[in-house]
Amino acid sequence: MTTASLTGQERKAPGRPRNAQADEAILRAVLDLLSEGQTVAAISIEAVAARAGVGKATIYRRWANKEALIIDAVAAMKGPLPALAGESVRDDLVTLIKANRSGHSRGYSKVTACLLPELLRDDSILEMYKGVVEPRRDLMRSVLRRGIETGELRDDLDIELTLLMLTGPSMMHGLFQWQPRVPDEGFVEKLVDGVLRGAAA
């Protein structure tokens, strides 16, 4: 069994339940396969088991099917909902987008893109995915609504369009190595500032 963990921990934590370690190895194997460009269709429970160094039965005891396992891996990659300072819209948006991108620094920037064909083809996995991402999107909506109320944001702001303007560039950023023209360093802050202040002179 590999001891690599989703939190970047490389050594076996003393006293840690064996099940939690196996779970992490399994979730990490799924994310590794997806981030290598494997599609959901191409990923098998066998491949995940082999990569994680566990038996297939260990996976089947914990997850009903491959789709549920993959969605759990995405949820683990994204981590818990972040705490917001609640002071400025700008800072809360930066916090939320950075939390959404927390997998990028661990090499998982391609995971969502590799999931897309399956999400577009299979409504049941899409519903599960929605369960992971919609609470995050709702939190972003509430920050935008608060900004309109406090007068930080224009009162005719289209919240759904703004959500798309914040999340779309973040998802596309860094997907392709031939597009390194927007550096990682400071990207989220620049994106939020760009959305807030506009391009017009």
Added chain:
Amino acid sequence: MTTASLTGQERKAPGRPRNAQADEAILRAVLDLLSEGQTVAAISIEAVAARAGVGKATIYRRWANKEALIIDAVAAMKGPLPALAGESVRDDLVTLIKANRSGHSRGYSKVTACLLPELLRDDSILEMYKGVVEPRRDLMRSVLRRGIETGELRDDLDIELTLLMLTGPSMMHGLFQWQPRVPDEGFVEKLVDGVLRGAAA
């Protein structure tokens, strides 16, 4: 052979070369398969031939491999580079983004998303894809540069970030049926205006 065409023409045009009709049926078959959520890996020349109503040999005579065929289909979907009025940055950006999205109205909004895993895995198909999209992105860059020169855009504008802010939301828009909150009608104009004027009060 199907007479459906990429230009939406449903009847056989008199005097039209048979090869051009076969090509269109083949390219359309590729786009139909991709827009159903099929991945590049899952699409075979056999499946394309069957869908297009042609023999496999007809495809192999024209395309060296599946990847070249798929990239040609994407190029056909996007159509030629649009002519720009060159008067306002806003109108030229609307024209360019609408041209990029011209496949959407024909049901092809999912094609790029379904290509992503392959583009992320295979550098050779990524290079071909780049040949299709980079001239479009360069045109958008030149419009933004012109806007800075004419004073329509702020002179400290980050062109690459702005490109991402225009193309990222456009790609994500309409991918998911559970996200119909930003209507198609007027979307491109609202996106460009949103990027230009900013969200801050």
